[in-house]
Amino acid sequence: MRRVLSLSRRRLILTGAAGAGGLLLPGCDRLSEAPDFRRFLQSGEILSFGAQRLLLAGQPLAREFAPRDRSPTFRTNGSTLPVDSTYQALAASGFADWRLAVDGFVQRPLRLTLADLRALPGRSQITRHDCVEGWSAIGKWTGAPLAQVLMTAGLQPSARYIVFHCADDMDSSTAGQALYYESIDLFDAFHPRPSWPTRSTTNRWKSAMARRFVCASNGNSATSTPSSSCASRRSTAFRGSARARAAIGKTRVTLGTRGDLSPGSSRPPSARSNSRVNLGRKSETNSTSIYTFSARRGTA
Amino acid sequence: MSGLQIFNAHPRLYWGQYGANADPALLEMGAVQDSQGRALGLTRVGPWTFHTTGVLGASKDAQGNWTERGFPRWATLPSEQDLATGRHWHFMFAWLIVTNSALYWLYGALSGHFRKDLWLDRRERHPRHILRDIWDHIRLRRPVGAAASRYNTLQKMAYLVVVFGLAPLMLLTGLTMSPGMDAACPFLLDLFGGRQSARTLHFVTANLIVLFVAVHLFEVLVSGPWNEVRSMITGWFVIPGDEP
Numbered sequence: 140m141r142r143v144l145s146l147s148r149r150r151l152i153l154t155g156a157a158g159a160g161g162l163l164l165p166g167c168d169r170l171s172e173a174p175d176f177r178r179f180l181q182s183g184e185i186l187s188f189g190a191q192r193l194l195l196a197g198q199p200l201a202r203e204f205a206p207r208d209r210s211p212t213f214r215t216n217g218s219t220l221p222v223d224s225t226y227q228a229l230a231a232s233g234f235a236d237w238r239l240a241v242d243g244f245v246q247r248p249l250r251l252t253l254a255d256l257r258a259l260p261g262r263s264q265i266t267r268h269d270c271v272e273g274w275s276a277i278g279k280w281t282g283a284p285l286a287q288v289l290m291t292a293g294l295q296p297s298a299r300y301i302v303f304h305c306a307d308d309m310d311s312s313t314a315g316q317a318l319y320y321e322s323i324d325l326f327d328a329f330h331p332r333p334s335w336p337t338r339s340t341t342n343r344w345k346s347a348m349a350r351r352f353v354c355a356s357n358g359n360s361a362t363s364t365p366s367s368s369c370a371s372r373r374s375t376a377f378r379g380s381a382r383a384r385a386a387i388g389k390t391r392v393t394l395g396t397r398g399d400l401s402p403g404s405s406r407p408p409s410a411r412s413n414s415r416v417n418l419g420r421k422s423e424t425n426s427t428s429i430y431t432f433s434a435r436r437g438t439a
Numbered sequence: 440m441s442g443l444q445i446f447n448a449h450p451r452l453y454w455g456q457y458g459a460n461a462d463p464a465l466l467e468m469g470a471v472q473d474s475q476g477r478a479l480g481l482t483r484v485g486p487w488t489f490h491t492t493g494v495l496g497a498s499k500d501a502q503g504n505w506t507e508r509g510f511p512r513w514a515t516l517p518s519e520q521d522l523a524t525g526r527h528w529h530f531m532f533a534w535l536i537v538t539n540s541a542l543y544w545l546y547g548a549l550s551g552h553f554r555k556d557l558w559l560d561r562r563e564r565h566p567r568h569i570l571r572d573i574w575d576h577i578r579l580r581r582p583v584g585a586a587a588s589r590y591n592t593l594q595k596m597a598y599l600v601v602v603f604g605l606a607p608l609m610l611l612t613g614l615t616m617s618p619g620m621d622a623a624c625p626f627l628l629d630l631f632g633g634r635q636s637a638r639t640l641h642f643v644t645a646n647l648i649v650l651f652v653a654v655h656l657f658e659v660l661v662s663g664p665w666n667e668v669r670s671m672i673t674g675w676f677v678i679p680g681d682e683p
């Protein structure tokens with residue numbers, strides 16, 4: 140008799156626990172939407188950002204892989220054929236009329252052709268491309284380091300961030316209206332060592348190396364997943380394979396100062412600065428929270 | 440929870456340095472339409488495919504419409520597919536749990552808690568003793584008297600596996616998924632055989648920890664939740680068999 144009672148008590152507790160669990164998650168959704176709680180959650184990024192900058196202060200190099208380690212099929216990030224009509228026209232003419240505009244807080248605004256970019260000192264590397272969604276692909280990247288372009292343009296002292304204006308749509312609902320953009324800070328944009336582009340003796344490259352390439356190609360046979368909208372922090376414009384080239388488009392890079400750049404901002408990129416340089420490749424806002432932090436810190 | 444939210448952004452697991460849609464997956468979840476146009480949730484683990492409609496692969500959204508998603512909305516944080524918010528939850532609480540764990544490890548090592556209370560003594564390590572302890576657990580037979588005030592052998596083993604196995608594995612595999620950490624600590628990639636292997640191990644480890652928590656809660660419930668929870672918080676534990 141006692142046993143039966145005790146079991147029913149357990150059942151009561153279990154039911155209560157399951158009920159509490161069921162109530163807990165909607166409660167978490169409400170928390171997720173509360174501005175104060177969101178600020179609390181996002182403050183974790185201060186720790187993550189600080190810890191990463193501390194550990195990566197020496198700018199250690201990302202691992203380079205052997206040719207045989209490349210993904211057999213390289214998943215392309217973002218779209219490989221943006222719907223934008225200007226882009227399509229550029230693609231039709233083999234990007235002969237395409238210019239990479241570098242403007243904003245620069246001493247010498249640039250408008251570079253593909254030939255200009257190819258003339259810059261470049262190099263190749265086989266590194267891993269990671270998506271914030273969780274997948275990875277290893278490919279070969281060739282091109283000029285972003286730092287080369289930025290040094291040619293010459294940054295003004297007020298420049299803090301680099302904004303990349305892409306040819307991709309922000310998402311399918313904004314076709315032709317809002318184009319994707321991405322931003323990084325100068326720590327990520329520059330390698331601190333001046334001899335950097337020729338440091339090929341070492342087997343490891345900087346973690347964000349691919350990010351700093353203005354032009355790159357993937358040595359693999361790229362297959363497209365046009366619907367994919369995955370994040371990458373790598374702002375890389377492609378040359379090389381025809382498909383990869385499609386990502387170059389009318390993208391620009393903008394140099395901005397603090398406040399220019401919150402990725403979640405609904406303002407179109409052009410409203411934020413009158414300058415731009417541009418590199419291909421779509422990235423996603425989710426991965427850029429670290430830069431939101433930079434912007435905040437800049438404001439403080 | 441938030442980890443399942445992140446998993447849902449790409450509900451496939453791989454082994455090795457790379458892994459994306461075109462690569463063979465160890466585990467994948469997805470939805471197909473059956474001949475009547477209904478969503479069919481499928482989960483494939485290695486060579487085996489399971490119908491998991493309603494839970495994995497395909498489940499209903501807030502409006503009751505069938506949608507393709509890895510884990511269902513009641514299991515993810517937040518409920519809707521929202522990778523950015525999921526990651527905010529995940530990393531904020533990662534810092535909290537890592538800080539807590541570090542303090543626990545420090546306390547456990549310095550106070551002798553690990554050595555005195557968790558480590559198995561010679562008698563407890565004997566296979567016959569372990570087998571008997573397993574049998575006792577299966578029969579839900581609780582220790583009485585002074586033995587009830589100590590961790591029992593299976594309990595100690597479970598704690599040891601979590602504290603010294605799963606928890607560090609969770610931390611390290613999590614760090615291996617960060618490209619920055621891979622550059623700063625390249626040995627992480629060698630330790631786990633790549634970012635995608637680390638992601639898979641992170642997922643498996645998380646499931647094992649959930650299993651541990653479920654079993655632990657079950658054991659608390661069957662051994663007198665009021666007494667157990669009170670003793671966890673206040674140290675006041677009434678030894679079974681001694682109650683008035």
